[in-house]
Amino acid sequence: MSKPVIATASLAGCFGCHMSFLDIDERILDLIELVEFDKSPIDDIKKFSRPVDIGLIEGGCCNAENVEVLRYFRKNCKILVSVGECAVMGGLPAMRNTIPLKECLEEAYLNSPTVAPEDRLIPADEDIPVLLDRVYPCHEIVKIDYFLPGCPPSADLIWEALTALVQGRPLRLEYELVKYD
Amino acid sequence: MPDKIKFTVDGKECQAEAGMTIYEAAKANGIYIPVLCHFEGLKPVGSCRICSVRVNGRWMAACTQPVTPGMVIENASPEVEEYRKAIIEMLFVEGNHFCPACEKSGNCELQALAYRYQILVPQFPYLFPKKDIEAFPKFLLEHNRCVQCQRCIRAIQTPDGKKVFAMKNRSGRVRINVDRKLAARLSDEEAQKAMDICPVGAILRKEVGFRIPIGRRKYDRRPIGSDIEEKK
Numbered sequence: 524m525s526k527p528v529i530a531t532a533s534l535a536g537c538f539g540c541h542m543s544f545l546d547i548d549e550r551i552l553d554l555i556e557l558v559e560f561d562k563s564p565i566d567d568i569k570k571f572s573r574p575v576d577i578g579l580i581e582g583g584c585c586n587a588e589n590v591e592v593l594r595y596f597r598k599n600c601k602i603l604v605s606v607g608e609c610a611v612m613g614g615l616p617a618m619r620n621t622i623p624l625k626e627c628l629e630e631a632y633l634n635s636p637t638v639a640p641e642d643r644l645i646p647a648d649e650d651i652p653v654l655l656d657r658v659y660p661c662h663e664i665v666k667i668d669y670f671l672p673g674c675p676p677s678a679d680l681i682w683e684a685l686t687a688l689v690q691g692r693p694l695r696l697e698y699e700l701v702k703y704d
Numbered sequence: 705m706p707d708k709i710k711f712t713v714d715g716k717e718c719q720a721e722a723g724m725t726i727y728e729a730a731k732a733n734g735i736y737i738p739v740l741c742h743f744e745g746l747k748p749v750g751s752c753r754i755c756s757v758r759v760n761g762r763w764m765a766a767c768t769q770p771v772t773p774g775m776v777i778e779n780a781s782p783e784v785e786e787y788r789k790a791i792i793e794m795l796f797v798e799g800n801h802f803c804p805a806c807e808k809s810g811n812c813e814l815q816a817l818a819y820r821y822q823i824l825v826p827q828f829p830y831l832f833p834k835k836d837i838e839a840f841p842k843f844l845l846e847h848n849r850c851v852q853c854q855r856c857i858r859a860i861q862t863p864d865g866k867k868v869f870a871m872k873n874r875s876g877r878v879r880i881n882v883d884r885k886l887a888a889r890l891s892d893e894e895a896q897k898a899m900d901i902c903p904v905g906a907i908l909r910k911e912v913g914f915r916i917p918i919g920r921r922k923y924d925r926r927p928i929g930s931d932i933e934e935k936k
Binding site for chain 1: 800802803804805806810818819822823825826830832833834918924925926
């Protein structure tokens, strides 16, 4: 039987969840025995090459590209997991959700004291992904099957969830594994 | 000595003194009923309903309801626990609770309750309401995190009995209001008391944030209520 295939992506996140994933230390050797990686920043594979069993999503959706990548993952992954506070609830990027987008852009690109007068311009190039009106948790865009909170979720939680999924057993959630910070 | 009152919690025979609330009576028997708006030493108001129990089939707030002889109390049944979980989730989506950026994280009772119930994601959509932050000489008032438990209103008074905090507006627009003149007269100790009594990170003393390292905070290793349960 072939190994389960996993893929990962970082949307509007800081890559902290990916770093936490790599923080499984020597268990990374077990991981290689357990699964195969497809599209992921970890192996730098850009496109899905086969159907994926488990997709891990870090970060929420703050722009059109995030939405496109998330939908691409949903289409190609049997199970999709929101990893970290940003994917689960928008996280720190969602702190802009109570401020109108126009005000955010004006503050960053026009009114900020660090912007030189000649640089005052809100970027609107067609190659730059369009910002959404607010930051959306992943499950408000596509169906998400499981959620791992934390900023970042501890390596132990990610490992426990991944091995539980791969082995098809229930999650053993010890008290210290569920944290929001 | 008055006779003890007999009652049951989830089938367990319990005894307590007359005049105790259900919460106190359960606690005396080593049973934890989760509370949020209630704080020992303050007059209970029963506003958050997280302590809801079913007594002889009816919903009651354990922090305000006195225990009476023969009560059959349902505390840890799946239905009661699901109901409480839903209230906690509603409190999370109704405010802006960015735990990673909150200095109360790890010492927050709302968060600790969510940890105890192992809530991975709320079942309700996030509302991201627009709320503001007010600054006073000794503390900050973070409306994004306030759960309107009214603990600060009940606990913080001037020596001549004037309340520093009060409720403003009604229903969905309700918020905590501060008397600026009285707040300016608060001592460091009273500001600290206000911060400590706030279950969430809504009242924060200035210039003392993030003192306790991660791993040593109140709810890092032990669930809220475990001190009561260990006394069994």
